[in-house]
Amino acid sequence: MYFDIMKKSADQLNLTFSRDQYEQFMQYKLLLKQWNEKLNLTAITEDDEIISKHFIDSIQAFQSEELNHAESLIDVGTGAGFPGLPIKIMKPELKITLLDSLNKRLNFLRAVSEEMNLENVEFVHSRAEDGARKSEYRDSYDVAVSRAVANLTLLTELCLPYVKVGGHFIALKGPAVEQEIEDAEYAVKVLGGKIIRIQKVKVEGTDLNHNLVVIRKMKPTPKGYPRSSAAIKKSLISEK
């Protein structure tokens, strides 16, 4: 019954959308609701909201053309898989890594991925600060994405180190981003990035107006970043 609204969103994004992909989303929704009874995965539990606020919202990342060209992606602070898993369902050939500091959420994601027969999905149980210092993850991805994890200053410190030089970090943000962007500008530069675009996003089936902040990695992130979580807690990167 949600096929038409999802197909409409996919069409708007120039993505193909098959009955099989739809079935994968329906399996995902069912497991999300089942596991949510025991684990705290999401506050969104109504079917139509799972479709719009999780699935359709997540795939809006494809409005950034950089994602269409990517071969590898990391979702930092993926939680119950957003936006990483819906992106993977829409672009199955993408190699993805789902990272979160809570292992019970990764157990859920392993179960969902197995049920949906997804290949080339890696699960990393780590704080983002620690994973980004490991050579197998640092400078390794065409694209990093993240939604609802931190403000843009902190998020860029957590995500940009994972991206290859020339690759992109796409932050999925809410309606009011102007101040956050202004506050983050200095940190983005220090970390080797440049904000190249802010894209307004309308989420089908809702009155939500979101933004994608697209940051290109211009040069390697200096070795000292990301700092330890204790150091980050003391102060965000700022020129003041």
Ligand SMILES: C[S@@+](CC[C@H](N)C(=O)[O-])C[C@H]1O[C@@H](n2cnc3c(N)ncnc32)[C@H](O)[C@@H]1O
């Ligand atoms: C509010 S949830 C958002 C989850 C998902 N991205 C979404 O949009 O629904 C934040 C998630 O980020 C994870 N997280 C927060 N800080 C983190 C860090 N420093 N390293 C790794 N994961 C982190 C939390 O465990 C949680 O699963």
